[in-house]
Every structure is written in C-alpha cells, then in structure tokens.
Amino acid sequence: MGRDRTWLLLLPALGLLTLLFLAPLAWFLARTLFIETAPAEVPELFVDVLTARSMQVAALTTLWVSVLVTLATLVIGYPIAFYLANHRGWRAALVVFCVIVPYFTSVIVRTYALTVVLGRSGLINELLGASGLIGAPLALLYNTFGIVVGMTYVLLPYMVLTLYATMKAIDPSLLRAGRALGASPLYLFRRVYLPLSVPGIVSGSLIVLILALGFFITPALMGGPSDVTVAMLIERAVEILIDWPSAAVMSVVLLVATLILFAVYARVTDLRRMMGA
Amino acid sequence: MIGQDATVPGAVGLARPCERAAAAVTEPAGKVLELQGLTKIYGSETVVDRFETRIQAGEFFSLLGPSGSGKTTTLMMVAGFASIDAGRLLVDGVDLAAVPPERRGFGMVFQNYAIFPHMDVFENVAFPLRARGMPKSLVRERVAAALDLVRLGHLSDRYARQLSGGQQQRVAIARAIVFQPPVVLMDEPLGALDKNLRYDLQVEIKEIQRRLGMTVLYVTHDQEEAMNLSDRVAIMSRGRVEQIGAPRDVYERPANAFTACFLGEANLLPGRIVTPGPGRVAFQLEDGAVLHADEAATLAAGGEGQLFVRPEKLTLHPSADPPREGVNRLSGTVRRASFLGSVVRYAVEMGSGAFVTADAPNVAAHHHPELGERVALAWSPADTVILPPDAA
Numbered sequence: 001m002g003r004d005r006t007w008l009l010l011l012p013a014l015g016l017l018t019l020l021f022l023a024p025l026a027w028f029l030a031r032t033l034f035i036e037t038a039p040a041e042v043p044e045l046f047v048d049v050l051t052a053r054s055m056q057v058a059a060l061t062t063l064w065v066s067v068l069v070t071l072a073t074l075v076i077g078y079p080i081a082f083y084l085a086n087h088r089g090w091r092a093a094l095v096v097f098c099v100i101v102p103y104f105t106s107v108i109v110r111t112y113a114l115t116v117v118l119g120r121s122g123l124i125n126e127l128l129g130a131s132g133l134i135g136a137p138l139a140l141l142y143n144t145f146g147i148v149v150g151m152t153y154v155l156l157p158y159m160v161l162t163l164y165a166t167m168k169a170i171d172p173s174l175l176r177a178g179r180a181l182g183a184s185p186l187y188l189f190r191r192v193y194l195p196l197s198v199p200g201i202v203s204g205s206l207i208v209l210i211l212a213l214g215f216f217i218t219p220a221l222m223g224g225p226s227d228v229t230v231a232m233l234i235e236r237a238v239e240i241l242i243d244w245p246s247a248a249v250m251s252v253v254l255l256v257a258t259l260i261l262f263a264v265y266a267r268v269t270d271l272r273r274m275m276g277a
Numbered sequence: 278m279i280g281q282d283a284t285v286p287g288a289v290g291l292a293r294p295c296e297r298a299a300a301a302v303t304e305p306a307g308k309v310l311e312l313q314g315l316t317k318i319y320g321s322e323t324v325v326d327r328f329e330t331r332i333q334a335g336e337f338f339s340l341l342g343p344s345g346s347g348k349t350t351t352l353m354m355v356a357g358f359a360s361i362d363a364g365r366l367l368v369d370g371v372d373l374a375a376v377p378p379e380r381r382g383f384g385m386v387f388q389n390y391a392i393f394p395h396m397d398v399f400e401n402v403a404f405p406l407r408a409r410g411m412p413k414s415l416v417r418e419r420v421a422a423a424l425d426l427v428r429l430g431h432l433s434d435r436y437a438r439q440l441s442g443g444q445q446q447r448v449a450i451a452r453a454i455v456f457q458p459p460v461v462l463m464d465e466p467l468g469a470l471d472k473n474l475r476y477d478l479q480v481e482i483k484e485i486q487r488r489l490g491m492t493v494l495y496v497t498h499d500q501e502e503a504m505n506l507s508d509r510v511a512i513m514s515r516g517r518v519e520q521i522g523a524p525r526d527v528y529e530r531p532a533n534a535f536t537a538c539f540l541g542e543a544n545l546l547p548g549r550i551v552t553p554g555p556g557r558v559a560f561q562l563e564d565g566a567v568l569h570a571d572e573a574a575t576l577a578a579g580g581e582g583q584l585f586v587r588p589e590k591l592t593l594h595p596s597a598d599p600p601r602e603g604v605n606r607l608s609g610t611v612r613r614a615s616f617l618g619s620v621v622r623y624a625v626e627m628g629s630g631a632f633v634t635a636d637a638p639n640v641a642a643h644h645h646p647e648l649g650e651r652v653a654l655a656w657s658p659a660d661t662v663i664l665p666p667d668a669a
Binding site: 171173174176177178179180181182183184185187188191192195196 | 356357358377378379380382383384385387389391393394395404405407408409449452453456462
C-alpha cells in the first residue's frame with residue numbers, strides 16, 4: 001500500500017497560495033525591511049511605528065470597532081441561527097437565502113447600498129423626517145456607527161453559519177430530556193442550550209473578530225475622518241506617504257495579531273471536536 | 278406536578294406530601310395512569326388507535342411491539358411531547374392533556390441516554406431538582422441517594438463521555454427517579470446496550486421500581502425484556518393494541534396470531550372447529566387430523582381458525598411409541614435440527630408438507646431424533662389454544 005500520498009492533492013492550492021499570497025508578502029517584507037532599510041534600523045523602525053500616536057489610535061479604533069461588530073453580529077446572529085437550527089420548510093429557506101445572498105455580493109456594492117440607506121438624505125432619515133420624529137437628519141454615516149452597521153451587515157453570515165453549525169449539532173433529545181425532567185423553556189435555555197452553544201459563540205466571535213481586524217473597504221467608505229483603522233493607515237502609508245517600511249511594520253503587527261487570534265480559534269475548534277460537540 | 282400541593286416545602290415530586298415519611302416503605306408512591314381512547318393521527322394515518330387501559334399505581338406496564346407499531350408515539354403522548362388527537366389521559370383522575378411536559382412531573386429515560394454532555398454525573402442527576410428550585414443541601418442529599426441506588430456514587434464527578442453505555446443509562450435512570458416522580462416513562466432504555474448488560478439492568482430497574490413503588494410505563498421491542506420486567510404488557514401492531522395482559526397470560530394465551538408470533542416461536546396450524554366450546558374443543562386440521570384444545574376464542578362449529586401451540590410444549594417420541602389418551606399427537610419426519618444451547622429446535626415435516634417446530638430441552642433423558650427420522654409429537658390440550666384466522 002505504501003505511504004499515504006493524498007497530500008499531493010493539496011499541491012495546486014498550495015501552489016496558488018504561495019504564488020499569490022506568501023511570495024508577494026515575503027517579497028514585500030524582505031524588500032522593505034531588509035533591503036531598503038539597513039538591518040540596524042529595523043528595531044528602531046518598529047519602535048517608531050508602534051509608538052506613533054496615529055498607529056496607537058488606529059489600533060484602538062480597529063480593536064474597538066472589531067469588538068463592537070463582533071458583539072453586534074452575535075446579538076443579531078444568535079436568534080437567526082437559533083431559528084434556522086429549529087425550523088425547516090420555506091420560511092427557514094427564505095431566512096437562509098437572506099443571510100447567504102449578501103455573502104455572494106461584492107462588499108463594495110453592499111457598502112454603497114448601505115450609504116443609500118443611511119445617508120443624510122437616505123432612506124432612514126427621509127422616513128424619520130417625514131414622520132416628524134426627528135427635526136434634523138441623524139448622523140448615521142461617516143462615523144463609528146456607520147462602520148459598525150456596515151461591517152456587521154457584511155460579517156453577519158460568518159457568525160450565523162458558525163452558530164448554526166454548532167446549534168444543529170445539539171442533540172434535540174437533550175432538550176426533550178430537560179423538559180421531561182421539569183425544566184421550563186427559559187431554564188432549559190440557560191442551563192442546557194446556551195452552554196452547549198458556547199463553542200459556536202466562541203468560534204463565530206473569533207472568526208468575525210479576525211475578519212473585522214483586517215477590514216478595509218467598509219471603514220474607508222463608511223467611516224468618518226477620525227475613524228482610521230490599521231488597514232486604512234497601511235493603505236495611506238503605501239498610497240499617499242509612499243512610506244513602505246512603515247506600511248510593512250504595520251502589516252506585520254496586524255498579521256501577527258490576526259495569527260494569534262487564529263491560533264486561538266484553531267485551538268478552540270479542536271477542543272470542540274475533542275468534546276464531541 | 279399536577280394536583281399536588283406545591284406549597285409544601287420539599288414535597289417536590291412526591292405523590293402524597295403528608296404521607297411521605299411512610300411512602301417509601303408502605304404506600305406505593307406511584308399514581309394511577311389512565312389512557313382513555315388515546316389516539317394520534319398524522320395526516321391520514323392513525324398512528325395510535327384508541328389506546329385504552331388503566332395502569333395501577335405502582336404497576337410496571339410495558340408497550341411492546343415492532344417499530345412503527347405506535348408504542349413510542351403513545352409514550353410521547355403521555356409525556357406531553359405529542360399532542361393527543363382524541364381520548365383522554367388521566368393521572369389520579371386529573372386530565373393532563375393541556376399540561377406541558379415539564380409540568381407533568383414524570384421521570385423519563387431515553388434510549389440514547391440524553392445525558393447532558395456539559396455537566397458531570399452529579400449535575401445531571403441534580404438537574405430535575407435544581408429546575409424545581411430545591412435548596413442546595415437537599416439536592417446534595419437526594420442526588421447522593423439516587424446515585425447510590427444505581428451504584429454510581431463513586432463516579433459523580435465524571436462526564437458522560439467518560440462513562441460506558443451501561444453507566445450512562447444508570448445515570449439517566451438516577452436522573453429520572455431523583456425527584457421521586459409518581460410516574461416514570463422509559464423509551465427503549467436498554468435498546469443500545471448489549472445483551473448481558475441489558476439483562477443486568479433489567480434486574481436493577483425492576484428492583485428500583487419495586488423499592489420506590491412508582492408507576493412505570495416502559496416501551497420496548499424486546500419481548501423477553503417486556504416479559505421479565507412487566508406486571509402487564511400491551512402488545513401493539515400498526516397503532517392498535519392487540520392484547521393487554523400479564524406476561525404469562527399473553528405468552529400462553531395469545532389473542533391472535535400476531536401476539537402469538539411476536540412473543541416467541543409459535544406453531545400455527547390452520548383448520549376448523551369440529552366441536553365448539555365451552556370446555557374441550559375438537560379442531561380438525563386441513564389434512565384431517567383432529568386435535569383438542571382447552572381454549573378457543575368464541576368460534577362456532579365449522580368456524581375456521583388456527584391451532585396454536587408453543588414449540589417447548591411439544592415432546593418428541595419415537596413414532597413406534599403408542600399414543601396416549603387425552604394427548605394431542607401428530608407424526609412427521611425430522612428435517613432440521615438447530616442446536617440453541619439450552620434447547621434443540623427441530624423442524625418436523627407433517628404429511629401435509631407443513632412444518633411444526635418442537636423444542637427439546639438439552640438433556641439426555643429426552644428423545645433427540647436424527648435427521649430424517651419419523652417421530653411423533655405429543656402435547657396437552659391444556660397447552661393448546663384455537664385462534665381466529667388471520668384478519669386480511
């Protein structure tokens with residue numbers, strides 16, 4: 001029989017990934033940090049970039065927005081996933097459709113669509129103004145709120161699908177047993193369903209957080225002047241300031257932060273499998 | 278918890294709060310469970326058709342039948358997970374139809390154990406008590422007692438994945454009885470276990486039920502299990518109750534061919550009544566042989582039916598042996614012999630081509646014929662029942 005050679009099947013994907021992701025990244029970092037910069041200056045460069053106020057503010061903004069988005073997707077996504085995990089038929093299919101379809105649409109298109117809804121003379125402000133509920137248009141766009149709304153919309157499917165997978169795996173007979181043994185629906189949710197869905201909450205939150213940290217288009221299009229994320233700072237360093245070494249350092253920082261979260265995510269997902277959940 | 282005084286502290290799940298000191302030893306803690314024409318309909322199919330019985334307090338009652346016979350649906354109606362389409366369900370005279378499952382106060386055990394994976398054994402067993410808001414000290418005491426009862430006291434900090442199937446099911450049993458429910462429902466609780474373990478747990482379940490005196494409604498497709506455990510068995514087929522009775526009665530006096538065959542090996546020989554009852558019935562097989570039975574369903578002379586006798590009731594004799602008075606006798610040729618351990622099962626071909634199965638105990642004193650040997654089969658009319666013909 002010989003050795004297992006199925007890993008050969010991964011070669012095309014590995015090749016593509018190396019060619020389009022790893023090689024450019026390595027080349028970019030090597031060139032900016034080791035060729036164009038004297039090796040002795042590299043540590044100094046890191047210190048400079050990391051202590052720069054703009055970077056610190058951007059890092060905090062990125063983290064804050066990402067956490068808000070993660071919470072928002074969790075709060076909105078949990079009930080949706082719960083519904084999907086417990087229903088069949090055309091209604092559930094419709095919900096799946098509504099959750100998944102934005103997934104297949106370009107992020108730019110979706111973001112622009114949201115500006116139409118949230119803008120000063122957008123749908124919401126027009127409706128609220130016409131109904132007399134508000135005197136002046138609300139600032140729904142070009143601020144943190146706008147970013148959070150936009151990113152929540154874009155990232156919601158990841159949360160819903162992750163939660164759904166976990167919830168679908170919860171054995172319905174456990175809930176039946178809980179009820180038969182005298183637990184009210186609320187008690188049952190608190191003591192059985194919620195704890196059993198925690199792996200999904202953790203995985204979903206991590207994946208949304210990871211994706212949110214590197215988000216660029218939505219914050220760039222929907223954020224205000226003060227809402228500068230790390231990704232936007234990198235883009236500015238490259239496009240406007242032509243300061244490639246700084247961009248490289250910031251990229252490394254963002255990449256490392258993301259990889260750490262990803263390591264946690266992988267750990268958690270493995271644990272889940274070990275627990276047979 | 279229906280119809281009981283929920284204001285008495287610590288009376289959770291007890292049938293009679295004021296008598297609870299004595300309840301464990303003398304009074305049966307169970308309640309009377311009445312199924313009055315219980316019916317379940319899915320679409321155009323009647324899954325359970327007018328189930329009618331009165332289960333006594335402290336009785337062990339089994340629903341026995343093949344899959345799809347409606348036994349689990351019946352249990353789910355009693356548990357409250359399936360709505361009742363017609364009929365009534367009474368517990369000590371109180372109608373439960375509108376009461377949600379969590380308020381019926383029944384204990385329940387499932388085939389797949391349904392142990393909460395995120396709780397250890399102690400927390401699993403404590404669950405019904407905590408759900409009822411029982412104080413902590415009492416919870417500890419009750420859980421310890423319940424775990425002792427199923428001999429799992431030493432495993433209280435384990436998780437389900439660290440337990441064997443038999444241990445998991447014992448946890449499930451402890452969890453179902455810890456709040457001293459008057460009625461416990463069991464849905465094929467031993468179905469996933471291997472045969473030896475199944476028997477051990479049957480003994481344990483029976484012992485616990487006897488000690489606590491609760492009423493048990495038990496679903497199984499294993500006839501030996503049902504007979505071993507039950508005070509009474511209801512044999513179900515395609516939604517209908519074919520027969521209800523004590524295990525021995527339904528085994529020896531089946532009401533029809535379905536019950537006869539479902540409970541074990543059965544010989545069914547078609548023919549018609551020559552002399553009807555009451556008293557000894559004469560029955561003529563299709564090949565002309567006349568046999569006798571002490572019991573026959575209400576069949577008139579000339580009525581068609583089938584003669585029923587269990588294989589272990591037949592004795593094999595060399596065909597040269599003289600016939601004896603008052604004993605049924607048929608002759609045939611041995612075609613197959615299956616060694617089953619405690620018995621040897623012979624298939625004997627009659628002159629008509631029909632086969633009769635006879636079990637001979639595996640003891641030297643018994644006549645054990647060779648293949649192809651002519652033998653006489655003898656059995657008592659007292660072991661013989663004439664059943665109605667198969668309904669089309």
